[in-house]
């Protein structure tokens with residue numbers, strides 16, 4: 001179902017490269033949720049909107065992928081700052097490519113400021129871009145370390161670090177075939193999130209708030225409750241909050257778990273992406289998603 005969108009644009013050639021669409025689950029979630037970031041909805045059957053577009057969530061997800069491609073080596077806990085600087089360099093670089101993609105004021109000021117400045121944001125910005133890390137490393141421990149490094153300069157705050165680690169870990173577990181109950185239990189134990197709640201209960205009082213501890217657990221729950229990629233996105237958007245980021249996170253995990261995205265969603269979203277972003281995704285897929 002594509003709501004009121006009747007245009008058909010088939011761009012599935014690059015989508016199906018190597019038999020996978022990894023990392024696009026997050027990007028498509030961002031695109032579909034983008035309209036509802038400013039037009040919040042509690043309606044599960046919302047329509048896909050023509051004037052949806054990719055936002056900072058996509059730009060920084062791709063920047064994370066670039067940082068991983070540039071240096072895929074494992075990191076130790078003693079080198080987190082150095083590794084963090086490499087992630088930060090890509091975040092600055094990609095901000096400079098797409099400064100109007102919807103970045104928050106705090107991030108924009110950081111991106112244009114002193115390269116050694118450390119931000120201590122507790123927002124969900126580090127979690128929304130963490131999906132590629134979940135694909136790139138061989139152990140959960142390394143996945144968590146890389147996620148922590150990715151936060152060093154922009155979200156040096158335990159709440160934001162935990163959220164980024166939870167998202168990357170969820171992708172790691174999902175792509176390794178863990179069932180949802182195990183994913184739920186492991187994340188609850190490791191990150192002390194209450195993932196036993198239901199989206200139907202959460203959305204009753206849910207509002208726009210990009211704080212990591214407020215917005216990231218519901219996105220994970222949207223995935224845990226889902227039946228397929230599309231239902232994860234719909235549950236995330238219809239929480240009625242930070243819709244692009246909720247759907248980016250839920251969609252990123254859902255793709256890792258289900259392994260497929262409906263073609264009509266790919267077709268709807270692909271035409272919103274430019275060649276540069278597509279080329280980056282393709283490079284990441286070739287390296288990490290066979």
Ligand SMILES: [Mg+2]
Pocket residue numbers: 055056057102244245
């Ligand atoms: Mg956004």
